[in-house]
Amino acid sequence: MTVRVCVLGPSGRMGRAVLDTAASRADWKLVAAVDRPDAPGLGAPVGGPAGGSGLVASADLAAGLDACDVYVDFTSPVATRAAAEVAATRKRAAVIGTTGLAPADEAALDALARVAPIVVAANFSLGVNLLRGLARTAARVLGPDWDAEVVETHHRAKRDAPSGTALTIAREIAAGHGSDYDRVKRHARDGDVGARPRGEIGVSAVRGGDVIGEHTAYFFGPAERIEIGHRASSRHIFAAGALRAAAWVVGKPPGRYDMLAVLGLE
Numbered sequence: 001m002t003v004r005v006c007v008l009g010p011s012g013r014m015g016r017a018v019l020d021t022a023a024s025r026a027d028w029k030l031v032a033a034v035d036r037p038d039a040p041g042l043g044a045p046v047g048g049p050a051g052g053s054g055l056v057a058s059a060d061l062a063a064g065l066d067a068c069d070v071y072v073d074f075t076s077p078v079a080t081r082a083a084a085e086v087a088a089t090r091k092r093a094a095v096i097g098t099t100g101l102a103p104a105d106e107a108a109l110d111a112l113a114r115v116a117p118i119v120v121a122a123n124f125s126l127g128v129n130l131l132r133g134l135a136r137t138a139a140r141v142l143g144p145d146w147d148a149e150v151v152e153t154h155h156r157a158k159r160d161a162p163s164g165t166a167l168t169i170a171r172e173i174a175a176g177h178g179s180d181y182d183r184v185k186r187h188a189r190d191g192d193v194g195a196r197p198r199g200e201i202g203v204s205a206v207r208g209g210d211v212i213g214e215h216t217a218y219f220f221g222p223a224e225r226i227e228i229g230h231r232a233s234s235r236h237i238f239a240a241g242a243l244r245a246a247a248w249v250v251g252k253p254p255g256r257y258d259m260l261a262v263l264g265l266e
């Protein structure tokens with residue numbers, strides 16, 4: 001089955017990667033590209049070096065959602081919430097990759113998930129989703145006596161910190177420990193923070209250059225340590241995962257699905 005896809009944010013880094021990836025495969029048909037009204041390139045062809053998709057970027061979200069089976073959203077929290085509200089009126093399936101979502105944005109996604117199937121993931125790469133499982137297993141086996149820390153590095157333009165992926169990995173570690181993440185988390189340190197409490201899970205963010213995404217889970221034991229790391233060297237891994245999720249989610253019952261379900265890793 002060919003899935004009709006609407007891409008949000010075609011002028012963005014991830015939007016371009018999704019367009020490139022979709023254009024190279026027959027499983028997906030790009031039917032719309034919707035950007036914000038003041039985006040660069042509105043009205044111009046999108047996709048591939050010479051606008052190979054045959055699509056023109058538009059600001060008409062309702063028309064884009066009406067034309068597709070599923071929309072793929074890597075934009076900003078404000079845009080993601082607004083799109084989810086319109087998509088809910090159309091029961092439109094969605095693949096959401098935007099990170100840094102506030103509780104009100106999450107509530108809009110939950111409302112959409114009550115009427116349509118959606119996949120929401122802070123990271124669509126196979127490798128990172130495998131790392132999630134490995135981190136949970138390591139935490140379970142090693143226990144809270146081994147100090148767990150997550151460090152992430154991203155390009156200088158990334159707006160939210162720590163990354164959604166780092167938070168997901170840290171939550172997996174808490175699950176492995178059997179602890180409540182919100183009680184044991186420590187996002188960065190500054191000043192006289194005291195000795196590290198047993199069971200604390202630290203998350204730190206590094207920003208610079210054009211790094212696409214690096215995540216490492218550390219487990220520090222007495223006289224030994226384990227590091228489980230992942231480095232992305234192309235945005236196309238996220239785009240390919242998001243399009244795989246798009247093909248998977250169409251026709252599923254309404255609900256909010258995780259990338260682990262798409263990859264069969266649950």
Ligand code: NAD
Pocket residue numbers: 008009010011012013014015034035036037039074075076077078079082096097098099100121122123124125238
């Ligand atoms: P970017 O700033 O390059 O692109 C954002 C795009 O959103 C732009 O094209 C912008 O015009 C568009 N946009 C803004 N408001 C809009 C609106 N109202 N309607 C339609 N489009 C709108 O950012 P990016 O690096 O592509 O990242 C986008 C998001 O995806 C971020 O939250 C980032 O953290 C996240 N991300 C997620 C994954 C993942 O695997 N889940 C991977 C990489 C990036």
